[in-house]
Structures are given as structure tokens and as C-alpha cells.
Amino acid sequence: MAWWRSCCLGVAVLFVLGFNRGCPLPVQAKESWGYVDVREGAHMFWWLYTANNSSFENLPLIMWLQGGPGGSSCGFGNFEEIGPLDTDLKPRETSWVRAASVLFVDNPVGTGYSYTDSPDALTKDVAMVAADMMVLLRQFFSEKSEFQGIPFYIFSESYGGKMAAAISAELIKAIQKGSIKCNFAGVALGDSWISPLDSVLTWGPYLYSTSLLDDYGLKEVMQAAKTVQQLVEKGQYENATKWWANTESVVEQNTNGVNFYNILTQDDSDLVKSTVGEHGYLSSLKRHIRPLHRHSLAQLMNGPIRKKLGIIPKSVTWGGQAEAVFVNMAGDFMKPVIDIVDQLLAAGVNVTIYNGQLDLIVDTMGQEMWVKKLKWDGLQAFNQMKWTALEDPAAAKQTGAFFKIYKNFAFYWILKAGHMIPSDQAQMALRMMKMVTLQA
Template identity: 25%
Template sequence: MARHGLGLIPVSALVCFFLQLHLAEAAPEVSLVRSLPGFKGAFPSRHYSGYVTLEGSPPKNLFYYFVVSERSPARDPVVLWLNGGPGCSSFDGFVYEHGPFNLEASKSGGLPVLHLNPYSWSKVASVIYLDSPVGVGFSYSANTSYYVNGDLQTAAETHQFLLKWFEKFQEFITNPFYISGESYAGIYVPTLASLVANGIKSGTKPKINFKGYMVGNGVCDSHFDGNALVPFAHGMGLISDMMYKEAEAVCRGNYHNPLNIDCQNILYKIDSALDGLNRYDILEPCFHRGAANESTTSLIPESFKQLGVATERPLAVRKRIFGRAWPFRAPVADGVIPLWPQLMREITVPCMDDVQATKWLNDKGVRKAIHADPESGRWSLCKDLHYTHDAGSMIAYHKNLTSAGYRALIYSGDHDMCVPFTGTQAWTQSLGYEIVDEWRSWKSNAQIAGYVQEYANGFIFLTVKGAGHTVPEYKPRESLHFFSSWLEGKEI
């Protein structure tokens, strides 16, 4: 024990204090975020943001926001978070999912008000939110021809980013490191993880202490993803037995690439039956631009209102709307991918609202506080890139990584119709690993929160009950539970 003016303090506490003091001094002060418009009070941990520059003529500037763990920065894991798209900013995860703040719309119409998020992933880990590839979010280059990109190039540039980032934040190089993401990051994560693992094997410096990766509702393989929707819709009661049996008979299990006119016709009927649902969470209402943002009152019959029936139901999850991520619907085929800005010229993106994030991140005071260069242009959730899916199926990537000893958690919100859990469950099983913990429920806050099946080689498939495409947005408490348990190597 050591003596302090307030009494005796354990030596371990002093060690922790001096380690954190060292971190505070070592991390680049020029990147420190000292305050944020819309938030009053002290941050629960230190925040850094800015750019890592990749060499080129002109260079590429990749933007990150780094939230240091609120618990033990010297020991807790460092986790890279990547949102999907391709072309969507990881501020999606920061603002709407597991970042340190919740944003509340201002009653006066001004900047959103920020509150501390009790289920922030920074409670148990240090999290890097990265805008990738270049051209996304605040990441930019003076040469916009660099915004022509693909899976393999994105992975290579993100690997370069990590090596440079760890040189900048050298005090975190020995911390366990994990890669995570959702949606199209089902491609980003395994391709990047493969490069990191290969770099470690070949002696690339600095040596990253890479331990594993995590993917939520991620695209993986065109066959499995493409054939997932029809069984999902039937299991959820969205299509009739007759429709499902007809589809089985005429499509013979091939719903992704119909080979005859009868299959095409029944799939058209199924599509029509599903039209109007929130494909990112079939239980949730859709946001319609021009409609009331705060509630679904406008959908309630006038007769109910006159009777005084309690009819106003606020939209769930912090009065936000869902579904700001690619794909529009799985699967993703090889070749050039139409991105959201291109799709929006021809269709209305369903159930989509990023009003508060857009308002906050384009405020001059916010941009100055987080060191976002004016040259990056106006922030938007998803940018118009020319992007090619050129990495193919991810199944071999997963097999190679887990066979090499890297842990993997593949999780699915079970009410997502965009990348249904049925496809993810099928491809995880297809790896052929021995089951070491058979399908069972897992609990959070004394309630069943989903189901889990654990395979050999540290490979886990997990569902989150009642969650949609962006799991931490719908189930923040449960998400922090499985995230922290998995990082600590505990049974979920």
C-alpha cells in the first residue's frame, strides 16, 4: 500500500494511474479533442481525431476518431470499427450505434444535444472509428481519381493506415487488437485481417498484437447471402406456406439467380409481399421524408384520436431511424457496385434518416473541434465512389484466419431482412468446424438476448433477438454485453 493525502492507496491503483498518465503524455496532443459542441461536461476518457496520411502524389488522407477506453487504457483491447457501404462513414457507428454519445434532436432546431452513452463500447475498449476508403466521410485527397476503389485496394490502404496509426500511438502497440465492422464490412474485415496476419508473419513493423475479428450482419458469399431471404421471410411469417412451397418447387433452392420464368414469377410475388417493410428491421416503422419525425401519430386513425386512445408511439431507439448501410439487399455480386448516392437517383432509399448526424458533422465548430480539414468537403453518410467488389467470397478468408488461430465472432440481428441471419448461419456452418458448444440461448440483464453456437478454432456464431441490421443501434445493452464478454474470452 502507498500513502496519499486521502489515506492508503493500493500499489496497483498507483501503477494504473501512472500508466494512464503516461498514455496522456505520449499520445499526440495535436490530435486531442478537448470539447465538442452540443456536449457539456468532461469526457469520460481522452478522445483523439485527425488524419493519417498515405504517401502519394497527392497524398491520401484517412480520417479517424479514437476513443480511449474508459476503464484501463493500458490494458484494454484496441478495436478498429468499420462501417459498410461501401462508401459509408464510420461516424454511423459513432453517432448511431456504440459511440461515447447519444445525439438528441434540439427542440429549437439547432445543433443536436449530446448525452453520454451508457452502453458505449469505450466502456471496455479503446475504439478507432475510421472513414475508409479515401473519399468517404472526412477522408479525402486532392486527386478525386483516387476515389475509384475496390476491396483489395481498400484492405491494403487500411493496413497502411494501421501501421502508421500505431507508429503515432506507440503506447497502444502491445494492447490486444481486434478488427470489427458491419454490413459491407463483412468484406472489409476479413480482407484487412488477412493482410494484418500476413504482415505479422512476414515481420512487418510495427508488429500489431492482432488477436481476432468481429463481423455484424455482414455480407460474405453471394450463394449463401442470395439464398437467405426466402427462408427468412417464410420463417418470420411474411410470406405464406403456399408461396414458400411454390418457390421451393420451381426455384429448387436457387433464389439468387433464378433459372426459369416460373421461379422469377414467384420471386416477384414474394418481393411484392415484402414491399413496404423496413428491410433493416421488419418490426420497426419506416421513416418517410416529410412525415412527422418524432412519432407515428400521423398513421393513427382519426377515430382513435377522438376517443382519446393513447396512440402516440415514438420511433424506437433514441428517436432515430434505421438502415443507413449497404447493401440495399444482399447479395453483393462481383464487379462494380452501385452505391447509395447513385441508387438514390432512381429509387427512394427505404427507412433512411441521417438528419442529426449530417447537421452535427457539418457544423463549423464541430469540424474544427475534431480537426476535420475543410478540403474534405461536406460530410455525408455515404459518398459517391466508383467501387468494385473484387475479393470474391469471404469463406476462404474466414477459414484461413480461424485455422491460423485468430478468434472470430460472427453476429446477426435476427430481424434484419437486408442480410438475413439464415444466410449467415448457413455459411458459418459450412466451414465444417466441430461444434464445441451447441445452439443455446444467451442472456443479458437476466433475459434471453439471443442464441449462440460455438465451433472449434475460436469461431462463434451469435444472434441478437429482436435486433435489426445495425445491432448496437437496436440493442445497445445486449451488444455491450456480448462485446465485452467476447473480448475478455468469457463464455457469452
Template identity: 25%
Template sequence: MAPTFSLLSLSLLFFLLLLSPLPSSSQLPPTLNSAKTQFQRLIRGFNLSPKHDVNTGRPGGQSPAVGPAMVEWPLKLPVYGDSGNSIQDLGHHAGYYRLPHTKDARMFYFFFESRVRKSDPVVIWLTGGPGCSSELALFYENGPFQIANNLSLIWNDFGWDQASNLVYVDQPTGTGFSYSSDDNDIRHDEDGVSNDLYDFLQAFFKQHPQYAKNDFYITGESYAGHYIPAFATRVQKGNKGKEGIFVNLKGIAIGNGFTDPEIQYKAYPDFALDMKLINQSDYNSVNELVPPCEQATKICAANGGDSCISAYATCNSIFNEILAITGNINYYDIRKPCEGSLCYDFSNLETLLNQKSVRTALGVGDIEFVSCSSTVYQAMQMDLMRNLEVGIPALLEDQIKVLIYAGEYDLICNWLGNSQWVHAMAWSGQKNFTATPTVPFVVDGAEKGQLKSHGPLNFLKVHDAGHLVPMDQPKASLEMLKRWTQGKLSENESEGRLGLL
């Protein structure tokens, strides 16, 4: 069995930045340079040291515009373990896609064919935040292999490629190995990001037509609570408009996501009190900050622009006040202590992926790995306080399955805030979902969570997990994926399954 690593996903770094102290709205400078400086300082503080603010690709300027739009090659990485399979045997690939509607953008991706059946669904995993890449989720959470302390790769016994044909992309452009030499290619909102992802998906199924009819699922965590609803909505628009290859979208899954800022910020005081992080007196004080946050998010929704930066600062004061009370707490998993200023160490990933031999094996040549891009983060700031829940009801009405899951010990995108926005969401099944009892989620005879389901909507609170459910509960998260994609998450089955709702 692969060991569990106490390493925070790069997707989480975004939320460290999102909820780190900022000036009040009245103190915000006229430019965003201070945010960029803060981003860079926080990266260094967490032992990340990307050499560049954004990935611009090969030295010397633009990439050739000639040649096929998508170029893919087999992965050639040594993996150790007793699986009996080589990485080449399992059909693992990497590639670049030249994004249309850009000057020079190339999106880098990994594709891992299922270890079990090629008929398994195609599952795409989206990274957690604007500015950070997807590779850490791949190598330390639910990918086919993980990075050991000595920088070797070992097989992950609970990789999601055991139940799906798994795709990871570095997005938005400028993160990870995705790059452009032109600043105009940097995205600023969900429309730009989701259009790029849709274009990539069309090219991917053209490249792999044998998978085009497989069930398709969009998954991810953290800030993917923004990306996923927007991308799914774009897929549905393309399907209904017959824009290209029909994408057999069956569902979306968001883990410890950031989706509805107004409701989720309001939940911080309640979660902190319930978990005994603060006392009643503290709660009363912190709760006074909630009404200004609610008002600020409404102004952001109406006006956009700078009002959304002000809303971010106003709502952030709720979280910052809780941290001022709790002190040195690991807010991605309140069970785990931090050592000094560092709660996690990201350095192994950068060390591995920036080795020349590894870059050669990945097929990226001289292109350097940019773990997190301050330029991309800065560009996406107007998007932070948008409410992306608004797109989900239409997906439910189209019978697209929606799974919202959350580890119970995460503070920053806590299960309570996620549960509250799910329950508040207006759709035709809202009353029945609210009235449905919660039942145990059982794996190998042990309760691993609490599930609530009605129709296409599922909410799962995962026990003994923080923000990174696939890392903290690898077996349970793989079982969750299997049952959900097979339509068995809420069925009455044999031992190890759930009770009847």
C-alpha cells in the same frame, strides 16, 4: 442512460443502394452513370444531401506533402451528461494520416482511449459500405457519445470505449472527412482498401507505441462483412512477413454482415417465409429466382468485371420480388414501420458535422463532411458480389477468434443467411461446430440471444434487434464485446453469464 435513437446507420445506406431495384442484366447500360444517378436520388430520398460527389478536401487543390505523415490532436467537443468526465480527461483524439501509395489521400480517424483501463484491447470499427462514412455508427451506435435531437452531444452509457480503446476511420478515401484531390486515389476493390487500412494501422501504433502490444480486434457491420476479412488477412500477411510493427490481432467480429453473396441471397425466401412476410405460394415463386442467382455468382467469381454487375442485378431480383409482396416494409427491422417513403432520417449528422464551429472543434477546418460519396460507391461496384468468406478459414486455423452476430429482425442481412454461410464454411472445426448445441446468451438474468461456439468460431443470434444491434441492444452488445474480447463468451460463469456449452 442515453436514449435509443431510431436513426439508421450510414453503413446501412449502402445496402439500401445495393438491393434497390436495378434493370436486368440484359438492360444494363454500357456505363455506370445510371447507378450514380440512382445513388444520388436515394440519398436525397433519405434526407441526406451531401454537397459533393466525393470529398476532395480543401478548396484549391492538393494538400501540402511536407510534414509528418500522421497529425493528431485532442478533440474539443462539448458533451453533456453526469459522467463526471470531460472529453479531454478521457483522451479522445482526431487526426489525419497521409496515405502512402497515393497521390494526395488523407484518412481521417477518431481515437477514443478506454474509459476503464488503458490495457483494454484496441478495437477498430469499420463502416458498413463503400461510399458512406463511419460517423453515424460513432455518434448513434457504439461510440462514447450520441447526438440528441437538439444537436447536443450526450454520453453513451454503453459506448464500446468502456471495454476497449476504440478507433473509427473514414474509408475508403473520399468518404466522411477522408479526402483526396486526385481521382486516382479512389479505391476499387478490397486489396486497395485493406492496404490503406494496414498502412494506417502501422502509423497508428507508431504514433501510440503504448498500445502496440495490446490485443487488437477488427469489428464492424453490414458491408464490413467484406472489409473485415480482407483487412484481417492483410494484417496476418504483414505479421508473417515481418513487414513492420507486429499487430497483436486476436479476433474479428462482423455484425449483420454481407460476406457470402451466393448463400445470403439464397436465404431471403426462407427467412421471409419463416417470418411470415410471404406465404407458401409466394415462396415457391420467389424461389425460382434462386438458381439463376447461384449461376450468376459463380460466373462473377470466375470472370469478374461486368459479369459481377450482372450477378448483382440477377440476385437482386430475389430481394425485389419479396419487397413487391411485402410492400412498405422496413427491411432493416421488420418490426418497425416506415412513414411514407422515409424509414429513417439522417439529417442531424450532416447538420452537426457541417457546422463551422464543429469542424473547427474537430480540427478539419474548411473540409466539408461528405456523408456518402456516389463516386466511391460507383468505383466499388465490381466488389459487391465477391465472396469474402473464403479468407476466414485461414484466420480460424491461425486461432484468430471469429464472431458473427446478427439481429433477428433484420431482413437485408438476416441472421439465417449469416448462419448458413458460417455453417457451410470449410475449416478443421466445421463438423464439431455444426454438432455443437445452441445455448442462451444471458445478460442480467434475461436471454438476449442464442449462441453457438466451437474453438475460435462463434455465432450469435441477437434477440429484439434489427440490423443495428448496438443501437437496438446497447447493453447486450457491450456485454457481448466484453465477454468475447476477454475469452468468456462461451464460458460457464455466474449469474448473467452463459451456460456451459
């Protein structure tokens, strides 16, 4: 079966999108989309926006990977963060498509518009995720050969960063073997689940330092986190995932429902409230998967966007398999991939870490802890460097971020942003992307 079997637009088609709740909205963009059958019974959806520039060949290609696992890049990343249109289908001034071609992929299979014919085809770990992505990228660069020489970057968010690291490692091998032809230029890991335990163990201290926990609460949170640590150290990863969810419930009860995605906001929705000891992964699914498929976004994706795309099977509901995706990855969820980041650095891959100051689920303290565990030979020199301030593009004379770069490793501390940096600090995120892709 041809991989391009479901694509409804050619490479160079210029069209006008007019789905603004029935009100025509002219947005010129060069787009294409389709499915790749990555395995028998496993169908992955992708959506490409070619850069809004007459000479896209001079701009990078970025693949965006969402978190979860089970969060939709083609939905959330596209319409909530960096795509050319927002959820009201109005032009986004800070769209990354202004400075790059952007490839959204609903990954792993079962996420967003991607689907499997049976639950058995869902992925179990990042190795399986990476193998599937190699099939998609092989076909993508083969069919769209005009992108083979363009610098290709993988940008990610949350669990998407863990997948991005594993995908990058496999991509290097594929390029060396000649099975994929592309100009891989680097990977950027945003608020990424690289070392889950380092995140969990720093929740307490971070919240305490920001006056969101008292001494009693700190003790309770740390006790729960230590249980997660013990399970991880014993290799009981699925139980560790359950206790990770339980620890989040302890945090919620001691902070009066802090928002794990931005500590300065509070979500009083019933979807994110849970009780300690709630069965299985229900509490974590409420907090981290369902908000990525909020009702308004689901209406958009299962309504006008589905109609526009014209290729989504009738049996597939956008996000319908998301919770199953998370549950199937539960045994892999708490495993670290610091060693993979080390492999990338040793191979000379450009690796960027960027993190939001107000993020809790992947707090910056935890990110800094695992970075210090790297065996990379440039780590000592990197640690001795002084960071550089960046002015906030949205507020003159205000600091918007700090960064450090040494050889092929970079770290960006993004201020006034939570877990979804492009949503919270859109202009700063765009500037950071341009710096990473050597446009600024």
C-alpha cells in the same frame, strides 16, 4: 508528408467536449484524430477514443468498421451505436469506450471525412481496401506505440465485415513480416456481407417463415434471387449487384416496404422506396447508404463536430463521396470471401460471427449457410455443439442471445436485434463485446 500532419490533439490530452447544441456538456475523454495519406490523392480519416479507465493498458483496442461500402464509422458507428456520445451529444451509457479503447476509421477512402482528390483514387475491391488500411495501421501503431502490446480486435458491421476479413488476412502477413507491430487478437464479423448470395437466396424463406411473404410473393422473390445466383455463377458480378438491387425492390413490393435492417419496423421514407427495374444502383443507394447519412447526423457531422475537429478541408463534406464509393465497389460487391475466413481460422485467428435475429439484408439463415461451407477442420465439432443461452442484461430472466464457441471460432445469435445490433440491443452488444475480448 508526415502522416500526423492534421492531428489537432496529442496522445494524452484530456479535454472537455461542450457542443450540445450550444449547451455545455462536460464529457471527459482522451481523444485524438487525424488523416493518413494512404496513397497519392487518397486521404483516410481516423478518430481514437482511449478507454475511460485510468489503466487503459489493461483493456483492449477495438477498431470499428462500418458497412455500405460508404457508411461512416466516425459518424454512424460513433454517434449512433457505440461511441461515448449519442447524436444529441449526450453520454451513452452503453458506450464501448467504457470497456475498450475504440478506433473509428472512415473506410474506404471517400467515406465520411475520408476523401480522394479525384474519383480515380477510389477503391475498386476489398484487396485495395485492405492495402490502404495496412498503411493506416502501420502509421497508427508506429506513432502510438503504447498500443502495440494491447490486444487489438477488429469489430465490424455489414459490408464492414467483408472488409474486416480481408484486412485481417493482410494484417497477419504484415505482422509476420514485421512491418506492423501490434497484438492482433481477433476479428468479429457482425451481420457481415461474407457470402452475399447466401443472404439473397434466404430472403424469401426467411420472410415467408415470418409471415411477411405469401406463396405468390415467395415465388417472385425466389425468381429474382435465382437470377442473381446465375449471374454470380457466371462471374458477372457487376450485373449481379444490379439484380441484387432489383431483388430488393421485388421484396419491398411484396412485403409493403419491409425494413431490410429490422423486419419488425417499417420505414415509409421516400428515400428507401423504389421501383422494380430502377436504373443502376439508385435503389440500393437509397436503401443502404443514405440512411447511414440521415439528415440529422449529416447536420451534426458537418456542423459542430466538423468545427470541433478543426482539420477537415473546406472542400470536403462529410459523406459527400459515399455514393461514389459504393458505385466504384459494385464489381466486388457480390463476391464472397468465405475462403478468407477459412484462411483466418487455419491461421489460428480468433473469428467471431454475431448476427441480429431481425436482420433481413444479412439474415441469420444466410450466415448459417455460409458457415456450413467452411473447410475449417473444427466445423464438424462446432456443428455438433449445443448452444448456450445468455440472459438479456436489459431484461432479467429473459434470453437475450445464444452462443457457441469451439477453439478459435464463435457464433452469437443476438435476439430482438436487427442489422445494427448496438442500436437495437445496446446492453447485449456490449456484453457480447466483453465476452469476445475476454473481459466476461
